[in-house]
Amino acid sequence: MASSLVPSTSFFHTKKDLSLSAFSSPSSQRCHKHASKRITCSVAAPQQTQRQPSSTGSVKTAMTMTEKIMAKASEKGHVTPGDNIWVDVDVLMTHDVCGPGSIGIFKKEFGQDAKVWDREKVVIIPDHYIFTSDERANRNVDILRDFCHEQDIKYFYDIKDLSNFKVNPDYKGVCHIALAQEGHCRPGEVLLGTDSHTCTAGAFGQFATGIGNTDAGFVLGAGKLLLKVPPTLRFVMDGEMPNYLLAKDLILQIIGEISVAGATYKSMEFVGSTVESLNMEERMTLCNMVVEAGGKNGVIPPDSITYKYLEGKTSVPYEPVYSDQQARFLSEYRFDVSKLEPLVAKPHSPDNRALARECKDVKINRVYIGSCTGGKTEDFMAAAKVFLASGKKVKVPTFLVPATQKVWMDVYSLPVPGSGGKTCSQIFEEAGCDTPASPSCGACLGGPKDTYARMNEPQVCVSTTNRNFPGRMGHREGEIYLASPYTAAASALTGYVTDPREFLQ
Amino acid sequence: MAFSSSITTIPQTLNFTSSNKLSLSSSTTSFHLSFPSFQSNSFKTITTTSPHITRAHAPPSPVTTTAASSFHGLCYVVGDNIDTDQIIPAEHLTLVPSNPDEYQKLGSFALIGLPDSYSVRFVESGETKTKYSIIIGGANFGCGSSREHAPVALGASGAAAVVAESYARIFFRNSVATGEVYPLESETRLCEECRTGDVVTVELEENRLINHTTGKEYQLKPIGDAGPVIEAGGIFAYARKTGMIPTR
């Protein structure tokens, strides 16, 4: 798909696991086809349909991280990709867009008086359509509130006063970031959420994936769900990360390489010295966008950085797991990160990869920094670093939407390294950006017409978000260039898509 | 998606009826797919409006008169990577599908996010239902968000099935779990073979799509893993049947 767009792919190569060659193939749809074909073939050869694969050879017990977490959660000693298993859920997350529907299904199926399976394992986070006068949007948050009171849900991050988010101490903001900041992401556990970016939590070595309302309605009552064990693709990233790259560049590189369907039905495991060097927020960026490659989940082996982040955030004991040495991966991809360059995904697909410098003639109308992908504290720090280095003012409207209340406070309080003690907010103000907005999903997914920074005109936007399909940020004819916070800030300064090296070196 | 490792073909008794779908005004997201065995009149009744469709009910091919479950009507053709923002733009996500009025509304917005290059709209403005009963797509249909509103909007608009080259995982899963549309996979790129407005028949048992306008036939993939769950009537019915949750 998009791989032809990037001239140099010499740093990239695929190592196929020969033992799985029947499954290995450059395109995921193909992989999926093979997977189903294998079984379809057995229809053509009926004498084989009854035979279990394990009866034909030695029993393999080595498992990948994802397989191990799922085996543990289903109380099985061993699972194999393709197995359909009932998995116990450790945390179920839902928000204002999908919560009301899930609750409706739960009540319809389990009864009006039914209780959720565990009031401490359901986490409800209003975040999508908050600061709007849209009545239905406001009503949806009311539905969540009523349900949480009725069910005595322990973790409900409510907002009542929309005029000033700061007077709502419980309110957090974007669910995936709030989940991490509030200690709900723990290694070795299973997290399901009614949002496709639930995969973000894989950064903690957790199995985390998005589900629909009906599945969520089921989990609310039963505490478990039938899931299929995915095969794992492994991405090994080594080399020192240049100072002009961020995790966003790494994942755009990967999606560009394997396409928006390259990991469909699959798990993506990120390892290597580069990954080990990333902080938790950067790891979250990496896992956040696995769904843009079609992936079911992403995982990163937990380490001391993970444990440090979790300190003081959770008192729940957790048990990290790791892929076995002999674990079988569908394929393995290797990257030398030191050779990568800043990237963008051009309209209208996250795999439409190009080098930022190749797009230097693309004139833009606005820049958006926000969302679960690019609206974390480190993302604003990165943008501030570029503004600081340039000392110039932005040439296009630059919208800043911190993901959560905690990020917002960081933007206003943490000193930016090398700035002589200035905060991000001061640097943004000096650069002429819009004042950081109230934390929420904001215009990442367009939303009601009065959503802050929504694209109501067919404009060109450089955005740190995760999707650039037509209409994603509002206007159907709008053009979105997905980029790292460095690239977004650099582009704001010039009014064109800009490689951040222009300011960072 | 995908719920059973014993993937063979579709159970021969699997017939798709849509009785609950078309009387949906009273129901929610309707995962009560009913799949009675050997029911003879199992067309997804696309008798909603258009004269085309009525005409299409007397198709040239004799196979459609068998007892097999099939969908029949006009097709609407889209390309690759039709994401959930195009199926149902986020500004409409405040609609809650379990509310009958809002369900209707969702249907009227189905595929409204397609760019202007699609000159023929899937649901004409002012209408709540589509005249196209079968959507034909390319690769990775339904990618993007996990919103169940996507298959629900398609189902609410009156579409019976999507026939795509491949699906995004969550869309497929949601289609099965809700029973709103039948997510079928084609062996070939039908989106390049069919045109919007062609009269087509999908035969589930034969895994076949017939384009009556061009006179061509195409092979579809068996529904595979999802079969047992759909057969049971969705995830709740499946879980009850297998004793996972108590019967009500």
Ligand code: SF4
């Ligand atoms: S910030 Fe954007 S991608 Fe993330 S959860 Fe909100 S709407 Fe979804």
